[in-house]
Amino acid sequence: MIFELDNVELSFNGKQILYGVYIKAETGKITGLLGSNGCGKTSLLKIFFGNLSCNNKLVRINHKGTLKKLYTIENVKFLPQTDFLPNKSLKKLFSIYRISWDEFSVSFPSFGNYQNLKLNELSGGEQRVVAIWLTIKSNAKLVLLDEPFTHLTPLYTAIIKAELLREKKNKAILLTDHLYRDIMEITDDLYFIKDGCSRTVSTDSDLADLGYIKSF
Amino acid sequence: MTIIHNFLFRLRLSFHFYRKLVISSACLSLILFFFGNVIEVILLIKLIFLHKRFFEARDSLLFYKNFGISPLFLFSYCVFADFILSVVIFKLSILI
Numbered sequence: 490m491i492f493e494l495d496n497v498e499l500s501f502n503g504k505q506i507l508y509g510v511y512i513k514a515e516t517g518k519i520t521g522l523l524g525s526n527g528c529g530k531t532s533l534l535k536i537f538f539g540n541l542s543c544n545n546k547l548v549r550i551n552h553k554g555t556l557k558k559l560y561t562i563e564n565v566k567f568l569p570q571t572d573f574l575p576n577k578s579l580k581k582l583f584s585i586y587r588i589s590w591d592e593f594s595v596s597f598p599s600f601g602n603y604q605n606l607k608l609n610e611l612s613g614g615e616q617r618v619v620a621i622w623l624t625i626k627s628n629a630k631l632v633l634l635d636e637p638f639t640h641l642t643p644l645y646t647a648i649i650k651a652e653l654l655r656e657k658k659n660k661a662i663l664l665t666d667h668l669y670r671d672i673m674e675i676t677d678d679l680y681f682i683k684d685g686c687s688r689t690v691s692t693d694s695d696l697a698d699l700g701y702i703k704s705f
Numbered sequence: 706m707t708i709i710h711n712f713l714f715r716l717r718l719s720f721h722f723y724r725k726l727v728i729s730s731a732c733l734s735l736i737l738f739f740f741g742n743v744i745e746v747i748l749l750i751k752l753i754f755l756h757k758r759f760f761e762a763r764d765s766l767l768f769y770k771n772f773g774i775s776p777l778f779l780f781s782y783c784v785f786a787d788f789i790l791s792v793v794i795f796k797l798s799i800l801i
């Protein structure tokens with residue numbers, strides 16, 4: 490499946506944040522989104538999902554345009570930066586998402602006996618791991634991840650990256666994070682948001698030219 | 706079959722949301738009945754109460770959106786379930 494977001498225009502208090510943005514995510518690929526703080530990456534993901542209204546946008550699914558909110562017509566999952574899961578037991582949450590607990594506990598052995606704990610009994614980082622896992626392992630056709638690697642230990646980041654590479658066979662994945670090396674390592678397509686517009690980038694020197702990292 | 710299954714799943718998930726409101730809503734109904742309000746007034750007050758609680762919980766709606774449940778669907782479900790609860794309490798209070 491191909492999901493496209495085109496002609497995005499967003500302004501806050503008269504200030505134009507996004508205009509002329511184009512993003513494409515497709516099954517079998519991981520698409521990355523980079524940009525400096527406040528450039529509109531999170532807003533873009535929210536607009537794609539249908540959680541934020543904007544002045545103008547066009548969402549296309551397999552080249553067919555729709556004006557409806559994406560989450561109401563397709564199986565899409567969105568991982569925001571903030572906590573969004575209800576305070577239920579992990580067992581209940583895994584059952585709601587229809588995801589195997591055993592597979593999770595094999596990947597994260599330290600969670601082995603947490604199954605009956607409620608979410609708020611875990612640390613912030615552990616809650617984040619659960620939220621990421623539930624989102625990427627769901628049966629969604631499109632997964633939108635807002636800063637999935639932030640607050641994770643390097644080991645957990647490596648596990649999640651490996652899982653994303655496995656899961657991309659069945660779904661389109663679009664993610665953003667400031668840990669750009671991790672993003673560049675796993676993405677097939679990479680967009681950079683600057684001055685309200687999107688452009689494709691592929692190397693460190695592209696990012697240096699755009700002022701995102703220091704020039705070498 | 707899948708559509709019906711998905712619809713039932715969404716109803717079950719919506720009940721998870723409504724469950725948090727049941728006790729406070731039932732208490733409010735009992736207080737309003739105790740002061741002898743008519744059912745129409747009680748339902749109107751409950752509608753305002755639900756809208757307020759729904760507005761307070763708007764940040765938690767993202768979880769439900771992840772399962773294709775729109776805020777309108779969720780609010781309609783809560784209103785419907787709450788009206789049934791209020792009518793049941795009203796009928797019971799008349800019997801007692």
